[in-house]
Amino acid sequence: MIDGLGAPQSLLLLGGTSDIAVAIAERYLAKRPLRVVLAGRPSAQLEAVAGRLADRGAAVETVAFDAAKTAEHEEVLGRVFAGGDIDIAVVAFGVLGDQAEAERDPTVAVSMAQVNYVGAVSAGVCLAKAMRRQGHGTIVALSSMAAERPRRSNFMYGSTKAGLDAFFSGLADALVGSGVRAVVVRPGQVRTKMTAHLPDAPMTTTPEAVAASVVSAVSRGRHTVWVPGRMRAVSSVLRHLPRPVFRRLPF
Amino acid sequence: MTEWKILTGWGRTAPTGATVLRDDETTDDRLMAAVAGNPPRGIIARGLARSYGDAAQNGGGLVADLTGRTQVVALDEAAGTLTAEAGLSLDAIMRIILRKGWFVPVTPGTRYVTIGGAIAADIHGKNHHVDGSFSQHVLSFDLLTADGAIRTVRRESDPALFWATAGGMGLTGIILRATIQLRAVETSRVLVDTERAADFDDMLARLEATDHQYTYSVSWIDLLARGGKMGRGVLTRGRHATRDELPVRSRSAPLAFNPRGWLTAPPFLPSGMLNQMTVAAFNEVWFRKAPKVRRGEVQSIPAFFHPLDGVAEWNRIYGPKGFIQYQFVLPFGEEDALRRIVEQVVRSGYASFLAVFKRFGEGNEGLLSFPAPGWTLALDLPASDDLAVVADRLDEAVLAAGGRLYLAKDSRMRAAAMTAMYPRLPAFRELRSTLDPTGMFVSDLARRLSL
Ligand SMILES: Cc1cc2nc3c(=O)[nH]c(=O)nc-3n(C[C@H](O)[C@H](O)[C@H](O)COP(=O)(O)OP(=O)(O)OC[C@H]3O[C@@H](n4cnc5c(N)ncnc54)[C@H](O)[C@@H]3O)c2cc1C
Ligand SMILES: NC(=O)c1ccc[n+]([C@@H]2O[C@H](COP(=O)([O-])OP(=O)(O)OC[C@H]3O[C@@H](n4cnc5c(N)ncnc54)[C@H](OP(=O)(O)O)[C@@H]3O)[C@@H](O)[C@H]2O)c1
Numbered sequence: 001m002i003d004g005l006g007a008p009q010s011l012l013l014l015g016g017t018s019d020i021a022v023a024i025a026e027r028y029l030a031k032r033p034l035r036v037v038l039a040g041r042p043s044a045q046l047e048a049v050a051g052r053l054a055d056r057g058a059a060v061e062t063v064a065f066d067a068a069k070t071a072e073h074e075e076v077l078g079r080v081f082a083g084g085d086i087d088i089a090v091v092a093f094g095v096l097g098d099q100a101e102a103e104r105d106p107t108v109a110v111s112m113a114q115v116n117y118v119g120a121v122s123a124g125v126c127l128a129k130a131m132r133r134q135g136h137g138t139i140v141a142l143s144s145m146a147a148e149r150p151r152r153s154n155f156m157y158g159s160t161k162a163g164l165d166a167f168f169s170g171l172a173d174a175l176v177g178s179g180v181r182a183v184v185v186r187p188g189q190v191r192t193k194m195t196a197h198l199p200d201a202p203m204t205t206t207p208e209a210v211a212a213s214v215v216s217a218v219s220r221g222r223h224t225v226w227v228p229g230r231m232r233a234v235s236s237v238l239r240h241l242p243r244p245v246f247r248r249l250p251f
Numbered sequence: 252m253t254e255w256k257i258l259t260g261w262g263r264t265a266p267t268g269a270t271v272l273r274d275d276e277t278t279d280d281r282l283m284a285a286v287a288g289n290p291p292r293g294i295i296a297r298g299l300a301r302s303y304g305d306a307a308q309n310g311g312g313l314v315a316d317l318t319g320r321t322q323v324v325a326l327d328e329a330a331g332t333l334t335a336e337a338g339l340s341l342d343a344i345m346r347i348i349l350r351k352g353w354f355v356p357v358t359p360g361t362r363y364v365t366i367g368g369a370i371a372a373d374i375h376g377k378n379h380h381v382d383g384s385f386s387q388h389v390l391s392f393d394l395l396t397a398d399g400a401i402r403t404v405r406r407e408s409d410p411a412l413f414w415a416t417a418g419g420m421g422l423t424g425i426i427l428r429a430t431i432q433l434r435a436v437e438t439s440r441v442l443v444d445t446e447r448a449a450d451f452d453d454m455l456a457r458l459e460a461t462d463h464q465y466t467y468s469v470s471w472i473d474l475l476a477r478g479g480k481m482g483r484g485v486l487t488r489g490r491h492a493t494r495d496e497l498p499v500r501s502r503s504a505p506l507a508f509n510p511r512g513w514l515t516a517p518p519f520l521p522s523g524m525l526n527q528m529t530v531a532a533f534n535e536v537w538f539r540k541a542p543k544v545r546r547g548e549v550q551s552i553p554a555f556f557h558p559l560d561g562v563a564e565w566n567r568i569y570g571p572k573g574f575i576q577y578q579f580v581l582p583f584g585e586e587d588a589l590r591r592i593v594e595q596v597v598r599s600g601y602a603s604f605l606a607v608f609k610r611f612g613e614g615n616e617g618l619l620s621f622p623a624p625g626w627t628l629a630l631d632l633p634a635s636d637d638l639a640v641v642a643d644r645l646d647e648a649v650l651a652a653g654g655r656l657y658l659a660k661d662s663r664m665r666a667a668a669m670t671a672m673y674p675r676l677p678a679f680r681e682l683r684s685t686l687d688p689t690g691m692f693v694s695d696l697a698r699r700l701s702l
Contacts, residue, residue, distance in 0.1 A: 001305065002265055003265060003663040004265050004662025005634055005663045006636060006639070032639075032643075134311040135309075135310030135311030135312070136265075177257065178268050179267045179269075220572075
């Protein structure tokens with residue numbers, strides 16, 4: 001149960017090795033011990049994260065979960081919830097993909113959409129169902145700035161995130177009155193293994209900063225958060241730029 | 252009626268959704284059927300929801316709102332015993348019995364609690380130091396248990412189940428009816444002595460010296476006063492007035508009782524309104540307003556026992572984030588620890604309007620009953636993220652001094668702290684594991700604290 005001051009007792013990370021998801025877990029763990037379920041593709045990395053969170057006081061379980069294998073989601077997540085209530089679930093899996101390759105090869109494009117959008121929709125439906133049953137819980141969905149307006153340089157990724165963003169924004173509305181909430185998080189570029197090969201963009205932020213915003217959004221009951229916060233204004237300006245100008249932006 | 256609703260306690264924190272059974276769904280038969288249906292997320296009783304945290308919530312499960320069960324089954328006017336349905340409020344009881352010369356044995360700081368809630372939290376009042384807590388005046392109750400049976404549980408002949416249920420926060424079953432022993436009174440007025448205490452030592456000394464002379468005793472501490480004034484406060488203590496002690500004009504209606512609420516707090520207030528400055532100003536006025544000493548003042552029952560009931564929904568003044576009440580008891584002999592905890596609260600800078608202080612008398616056999624011989628302090632604190640750390644530190648200090656927190660007020664302590672504070676929890680768990688092996692009676696509080 002989330003307590004009267006917003007501290008959860010259990011956390012489910014979908015995409016258990018995500019740097020952002022781990023930072024969120026660590027931020028909660030700094031205050032109180034909790035149960036953490038890491039759902040992800042089995043790997044040494046997943047076990048390493050489990051060890052690291054256990055060292056910080058978490059009771060960790062790992063569960064094999066592949067975002068692309070949507071046929072298994074209901075069963076896998078059903079088992080997670082059967083093990084006890086989940087207070088906060090973070091939908092953190094995602095791939096950045098290779099824009100150029102995806103433009104050439106439809107199977108690459110589809111597999112990005114399969115993980116980032118279709119996988120998120122499937123997981124989102126499962127989470128909402130399970131949380132409605134418990135009458136409480138918060139779903140945190142990691143969208144992106146890129147969801148707000150597709151850019152020439154990464155519209156493949158952007159379009160998948162736009163789909164995810166629309167889905168969880170709508171879900172948040174559908175959940176009003178159920179006791180369950182959903183929060184859509186729109187970070188700009190974050191320094192994680194996903195972006196390690198890229199140069200910093202303007203206002204590049206850290207997993208810790210995203211985690212801080214997520215924790216505060218959950219306790220305040222926000223629906224949408226931008227990280228950093230001033231990204232909201234920037235993003236609003238970008239959305240209204242004339243297309244020829246927007247297309248020529250350097251990032 | 253059955254309806255899905257989002258519920259919170261009085262502190263308005265941590266809402267969860269549940270299927271609420273009300274009115275025609277809360278007859279004995281319908282409740283027995285609900286239990287027989289083995290609801291997958293269990294069931295918990297709910298009264299007037301005056302507990303501050305999540306005790307009367309059950310996310311995703313059933314919540315039996317008993318406030319529609321208000322029948323008086325029997326009132327023995329000679330013996331002063333009342334048998335009534337568990338949803339009847341103390342307010343309603345007082346309206347029925349006072350004019351017949353009886354009063355409730357124990358009343359909390361609000362009349363808007365049900366009999367069921369009073370037993371389940373084993374509530375205490377200003378007379379705890381002489382009369383103990385509510386359950387000590389309960390002769391028996393009917394309890395619907397997980398096997399679907401209704402048992403009549405008598406304090407004398409079934410102490411194990413009685414004392415698991417008294418203070419058991421609804422986790423042994425649903426109390427359907429109870430028989431309580433009332434207190435005879437000649438009038439509906441209280442004779443009150445008021446005095447100021449200059450600081451913490453003065454407060455303790457006054458309470459130790461003369462509390463036994465009063466039926467009722469409670470004090471208010473100004474938690475914003477620092478330095479030499481730390482722990483200053485106002486003591487108000489009294490006893491029921493006899494007819495002769497009333498002013499002549501009141502003697503013709505010595506048992507008159509007709510409380511009215513007159514204000515409703517506005518529904519939407521920003522969280523930041525109760526900042527330290529407004530509270531400090533309020534506290535200063537309150538302290539100055541209190542006479543240095545005033546003896547034998549005649550007060551009405553609402554004025555003396557339930558001053559906050561005059562403002563409906565006053566819990567809204569804390570804004571949308573809600574608030575918590577932190578109430579602990581420390582054993583006698585731990586006065587130094589008590590002083591350090593008060594200092595800790597003062598230093599933390601958390602504004603508190605109401606810091607209510609009292610000397611408890613003996614505890615009882617209730618497995619999870621809160622009162623224990625010692626000092627209890629209760630303070631309201633607006634919810635915020637930083638408060639979590641402050642409150643966790645207070646818990647540690649309370650625990651180290653052998654104290655504990657009151658479950659009816661709690662919304663945030665850790666399961667480990669609770670286990671350490673309630674040494675009879677293992678006995679409670681054992682009784683529950685045979686009485687309710689599948690954990691059918693469960694609440695958000697029970698989940699949070701792994702009861
Ligand atoms: C302004 C204010 C002042 C207060 N002052 C005091 C005080 O001085 N002393 C004190 O001790 N407390 C005090 N309280 C707390 C209050 O007395 C308790 O929380 C009490 O339990 C509330 O009763 P309720 O009917 O509102 O129960 P709820 O809050 O609805 O429920 C409380 C608990 O009782 C259980 N319960 C309720 N009905 C039943 C039933 N029929 N069968 C089984 N379980 C049941 C619930 O499951 C829950 O665990 C105060 C609260 C407020 C808001
Ligand atoms: N970094 C940024 O700049 C940025 C900005 C905005 C939004 N985001 C979003 O934030 C989220 C977290 O990203 P991050 O920055 O923390 O990157 P990350 O560390 O690379 O995490 C991405 C996670 O997705 C998992 N994943 C990929 N494909 C999966 C699949 N098929 N099944 C299950 N899990 C899969 C990865 O697990 P494996 O270990 O199995 O590969 C990894 O745990 C992503 O949704 C991302 O799109 C990131």
